[in-house]
Amino acid sequence: MAAPRANWSYPTAIRFGAGRITELAEACAAAGISKPLLVTDRGLAPLPITTQALDLMEAAGLGRALFSDVDPNPNEENLEAGIDAFNEGGHDGVIAFGGGSGLDLGKLIALMARQAIPVWDLEDIGDWWTRADAAAIAPIVAIPTTAGTGSEVGRAGVLTNSKTHVKKIIFHPRLLPSVVICDPELTVGMPRAITVGTGMDAFAHCLEAYCSPHYHPMSQGIALEGLRLVWENLATAVAEPRNLEARAHMMSAAAMGATAFQKGLGAVHSLSHPIGAHFNTHHGMTNAVFLPVVLAFNRPAVEARIEALAAYLGIPGGFDGFMEALVDFRDRLGVPPTLVALGVENPDIETLAAEAAEDPSCGGNPVPVDAGSLAELYRKAM
Numbered sequence: 001m002a003a004p005r006a007n008w009s010y011p012t013a014i015r016f017g018a019g020r021i022t023e024l025a026e027a028c029a030a031a032g033i034s035k036p037l038l039v040t041d042r043g044l045a046p047l048p049i050t051t052q053a054l055d056l057m058e059a060a061g062l063g064r065a066l067f068s069d070v071d072p073n074p075n076e077e078n079l080e081a082g083i084d085a086f087n088e089g090g091h092d093g094v095i096a097f098g099g100g101s102g103l104d105l106g107k108l109i110a111l112m113a114r115q116a117i118p119v120w121d122l123e124d125i126g127d128w129w130t131r132a133d134a135a136a137i138a139p140i141v142a143i144p145t146t147a148g149t150g151s152e153v154g155r156a157g158v159l160t161n162s163k164t165h166v167k168k169i170i171f172h173p174r175l176l177p178s179v180v181i182c183d184p185e186l187t188v189g190m191p192r193a194i195t196v197g198t199g200m201d202a203f204a205h206c207l208e209a210y211c212s213p214h215y216h217p218m219s220q221g222i223a224l225e226g227l228r229l230v231w232e233n234l235a236t237a238v239a240e241p242r243n244l245e246a247r248a249h250m251m252s253a254a255a256m257g258a259t260a261f262q263k264g265l266g267a268v269h270s271l272s273h274p275i276g277a278h279f280n281t282h283h284g285m286t287n288a289v290f291l292p293v294v295l296a297f298n299r300p301a302v303e304a305r306i307e308a309l310a311a312y313l314g315i316p317g318g319f320d321g322f323m324e325a326l327v328d329f330r331d332r333l334g335v336p337p338t339l340v341a342l343g344v345e346n347p348d349i350e351t352l353a354a355e356a357a358e359d360p361s362c363g364g365n366p367v368p369v370d371a372g373s374l375a376e377l378y379r380k381a382m
Contacts, residue, residue, distance in 0.1 A: 003184060003244035004252075011153050011259055016182040016251070018244050021143065023181060024053060024095070025060030031139040031178035033093030036062055037086050039106030040098040041070040049145060049186050053097060065089050067109075070098075073276055073283075074105040075162040076119060082109040086138075093139040096177065099198065100149030100283065103142055104157035107175045110138040111157075124156055124171035124360060132172050142177035145186045147237075147250035148198025148284050150205060150258025152180045160277050166355055167273040182255065184247035192238060193285070196333045199234040199250055201284025203227065204268050204291060205257030210309065211295075211302045212264030212364040219263035224312060226256035231313050231329070238333060264364025267294045267356075271377060274355040279344050288335040289342055292327055293381045294365075297373075301366035339381045349378045 005017030013030065015023055028036055036057065044050050045068035054064040067085040070078050086094070086109050096106025112119050114136035121131050142152035151157070156171040190198070206226035209219055229249045236246040271294070272286040295306070303319045310322040317324065336342040353375035356362070362369055369377075 003248040012176050012178065012180060014153070014180045014182060014255070016248075018183060018185045018248070020181050021053065021183045021186060022056065024056045024141070024143070025062060027141045027179040027181055028060070028062060028093065028095070031093060031141050033139050033141065034062065035089070035091050036093045036095045036141070037065045037067055037089060037091040037109070038095040038097055039067050039070065039082060039109055040102040041072070042068050044068070044098045044102065044145060047189065049189065050097065053095070053143070057095075065091065070101050070105045072101055073160045073167070073280060074101050075160045077162055078105055079108055079112060079119060079159065083113045086113045091138070093141070096140055096142045096152070097145065099144070099146035099194070100151050100158070103144060103149065103151035104159070107140055107142070107151070107177070108157045108159060108170060110140045111170070111172055111175055113138060119159060119170055120168065122170050122172060124169040129172045134172070134174055137172065137174045140175070140177040141179045141181070143181045143183070143186070144251065144254065146190060146194060146198040147187055147247065147254040148201035150202065150254040150256070152177060152182070153255045154258045165277040167277045169360060182251045184244050184251050187247050187251065188242055190241070193282075193334075195238050195241070196234070196335060197282045197284035197288070198254070199230060199237065199284070200288035200330070200333070200335060202250065202254040202257045203230040203234070204284070204287035205261050205265070206230065206253065207291065208266040208268055208364065209257070209260035209263045211298060211305060211366050212266060213301070213366050214264045214364060216263035219260040222256045223260035223263070224309065226253045226260060227309065228313060229253040229256070235333065265361040266365035267297070267362065267369050267374065267377065269361035270356045270359035270365070270369070271374060271381070273359050273361070274352045275339065275344060278347070278352070281342055281344065285335060285342065288330055289337070289339055290377070290381055291330070292323060293377055295323065295326070297377060298366045339378070344382070347378070347382075349375050352378055
């Protein structure tokens with residue numbers, strides 16, 4: 001099978017296929033952007049794929065403005081600098097380009113550049129999003145260069161408070177980009193560890209959404225098929241980096257995971273967020289460390305569902321068979337088996353657990369959690 005190519009309208013306008021980065025100018029026109037600011041992270045800024053995007057912008061008369069002061073776990077200082085660049089340049093839209101950090105910060109710059117309230121007032125709590133001036137939000141074109149977070153089809157961005165080291169989810173419906181370009185050729189140059197980490201992030205999104213007790217049949221189906229795509233294609237994408245069919249399926253799985261987790265996430269993410277904020281670990285790789293620990297904890301509530309998943313993936317042995325296959329899958333990809341192996345040293349487990357208990361992802365866990373149970377999960381993951 002050749003790498004797939006298609007135009008989708010769910011959950012937003014998506015131009016999917018190899019080489020479709022060349023449609024960047026058309027995407028900007030469709031979004032109503034004539035003077036974009038391309039936002040990406042420091043690591044991507046000097047790479048050929050970013051230069052290609054800037055060249056396409058310039059050739060179309062869109063300028064070549066770039067902002068790349070973006071940390072791996074973006075914070076409000078990065079956001080303030082990006083807002084300054086957006087306003088000083090007189091920009092009318094954002095091209096969010098990169099992995100989760102570049103995509104999230106680009107979206108948040110578009111959200112906050114013309115708001116009169118602090119970003120923390122738009123945390124994903126109740127109807128806080130209604131506090132924003134929706135008419136002031138700039139249009140967004142999103143271009144993922146990894147296959148993991150799915151932020152290109154999400155209505156939120158994660159921002160770390162640089163003083164408290166707590167990650168907050170900032171939400172507004174208009175953070176959903178107007179146009180997305182999913183071009184698997186852009187992911188070919190990812191380092192092996194990033195391919196693994198982002199792929200496991202997509203897997204964690206799909207698995208936690210699949211296990212969430214909330215009612216959302218559409219997301220349930222999307223999560224199940226997303227799990228299959230990762231299970232069947234991630235190892236190939238790692239072993240054969242230029243395999244565009246596997247890369248394309250992983251891009252689909254990433255978008256599917258982010259669409260599916262409207263149903264809810266769980267303890268994997270609530271545990272991972274404080275670790276990433278305090279120890280600057282890769283989010284997807286951190287999720288992968290927690291997956292078996294949390295799945296074992298949730299077994300009383302999800303065993304039947306995991307048995308159905310195992311059957312769908314062709315894994316014998318029900319829940320135990322799936323657990324064994326998951327650990328083997330993780331080990332073959334080179335995921336660190338513990339937090340210590342990930343580089344987490346001397347953590348203040350009680351502080352981490354208190355922060356994890358406040359994370360909104362907790363609400364989607366199949367088994368209720370509190371600071372005490374989360375602390376025990378941290379100890380097991382160490």
